[in-house]
Amino acid sequence: MEQLNTDILIVGGGVAGLSATTAFAAAGFKTLCVDAVPPIVDQNADGADLRSTAFLLPSVDLLKQSGLWQGLEEYAAPLRIMRILDSGGEDHGIREQANFDARDIDQPAFGYNLPNWLLRREMVDHVNKLTNASLLSPLKVTRITPRSDEVLVNLSDGRLLRTKLVVAADGRNSLIREQLGIDIQSWRYGQKALAFNVECALPHQNISTEIHRSGGPFTLVPLPDLDGKHYSAVVWMETGPNADDLLKMDAAAFNDTLNKRSCGVLGDLKLAGKRLLWPIIAQRAARLNGPRTALLAEAAHVIPPIGAQGLNMSLADLSALVNLTVEARDSGKDFGGTKVLNTYNRTRWPDMAARIKGVDVLNRAAMAKSQNLRDLRRAGLKTLYGIAPLRKAAMKAGLGAK
Template sequence: MERIETDILIAGGGIAGLTAAAAFASAGLRAACVDPVPPVTERDAAGSDLRSTAFLMPSVRLLERAGLWEALAAEAAPLRVMRIADAGGPEPVIRETADFEAGEVGEPVFGYNLPNWLLRREMVARLEDLEGAELRAGLRLTDVTPRTREIIARLSDGRQVRAALLVAADGRDSFVRETLGIGARRWSYGQKALVFTVAHELPHEGVSTEIHRSGGPFTLVPLPDHGGRPHSAVVWMETGPRAAALAAMAEPEFTEALNRRACGVLGRLELASPRMLWPIIAQVAERLDGPRTALVAEAAHVIPPIGAQGLNMSLRDIASLIDLAVEARAADADIGTPELLARYHRARHGDILARIAGVDLLNRASMAGLPALRDARRAGLRLLFGLPPLRRAAMGLGLGAGGDRGAGRPRAAQ
């Protein structure tokens, strides 16, 4: 029986798992990523995932460390301003706006937005060229056996993998987490998100706009121009029945509802892609560490898509774990000890809980339907924006400012 030997075994080949594999290998550690989904090909890439991902600057710096940024930069749309707008009056009209500008926290931009299908394609290409990295696509883990000095995993094709450390990036229903008996608390908001792309009349000028009315936020995130027209990605959160009704509407009817909800901020919007529907939940694992195992990304936490926190929290997990592993390897120490993994848990779990609580509060406020609650939300936005120290602190927390601000800054997207 063939046995694969590696330093790091990564379960799950989504954006987080592929980034982890590239980053670990770029840091000099052998990394094998196992994913049940076949790689995205050039032919089917554009239809494979209609979502996009906003990478805040700490995450962009991790992409640079992983040798990924150079291939992505040309297609990245810069996010210069995060605009929060309240439209909670009787009519869908903006009545309060707060612009959070990256320059206030010492950055030229907050980050960059990229389509998910492009990310996966370029990440797979990077792993193919990177010594010490490999992607085993179309395979899943069927068994995990931790030992004192290693962890043994069996794959769906019968092969075994022996590694010093298993990184679980295998999603919200993580096989690794459940196999190791690590509990997770999950709750629902009764919401779904419609995800799609629009073309619009007015240029977005690098402004990401989050409009609050009721049911959940409606967010327009800049994308690169296409066909000579400005484009944005949309995440439209609504109550489950309303979201399902919107997804089922004929395109002309949906376009009218879309433009009414967008309050005219970018002029007339036109649907530029099919619509996808996603359930909105929150979830957090009881612990991020197990025997020879670290949980990252959605195996560790899931939050509503507000404030670009989801994947950026995941990449903070990975950056923290890589730093600990590189430190241990430099000291010729074991990278999978209980002590090292407990340090990882302590480094990340408190931050995760705080961010989940913050996003939970924002989401519940954005769902408000009663006029008095809408007015309270508007007053809170005005207070936050009107106090510069509070505003800058909120932006710094949103960026995840702290541990990696000294990392090299990537070139701006052209």
């Protein structure tokens, strides 16, 4: 049976794994990505990922370095203002409002939003053009055996692969993490998120709007206009049973409920396409490394989709890992060795833990049912917004600055 050799093996070709493949290839490593399922790059195909990702500025910088941004830019909707609204009462009125404007921190935008199915299409296209990277799929990694100077990897077609470093981007139920015996800690919130697109009567003006109300936040994220019509992507977090009901509703009943929940901020909204349901959990791995292995993205951490932190945190991990491996390689050291991987864990784990905690607090505040907690939520938003240095610090922290 044929043997494969590569500098770096990426297990998992989700958005995170494909980002890693292009980033390591751009840094000059021979890189191979293996994914268990073929990438779905058509938005109308069954199983297409209809979520979108808001890439914050540091992530856009990484996509630029990887040579991906040039192909993505034309599809991206800039996010110039992050608007948080607090809604309550039977009339779905807006009780408090805060606009966080990127110009306050001297930036033209906080980031750019792109549909996930399109990201996959562009990323796969890009990988296929590279001479030092490839994607093999459908193909599974069934076992890894780390040794002192390499890792032996068994593939589901019987082939054996040798690599210096395994990057596990194989998702929240990571097989690699399990094989390495790395523990996880998980939290449940009793919530689910409904992800879908809407056609809006009014233009979004590049404002991303998060509306807080018991049950969880409802977020409208700008998408580019198409054929003169206005679109936004929606992530609607609700208690599990309510989210199940929303998924089952016919389009007319759903649009009615949707328009109450959106408080009319973008005029009349109409469902455009399918609705997908995602369970909401938070999860973190006890460490981000094992022998010759780095955990990345949901294999390392899962957080509720608030403040666009999930994949952005993963790309911050990736950026750190690329820098560490390049530095080791360029000084003649072992780029897959313990020193590099321990430093990766030491530098990224505290940031990951802090962001999971921050999003947990925001989510619990957004879910709050009791009047006292809801009053506290409104007061917190008012304080955060009303004090300029605090507001600017929050915006910078959201982007990833320490």
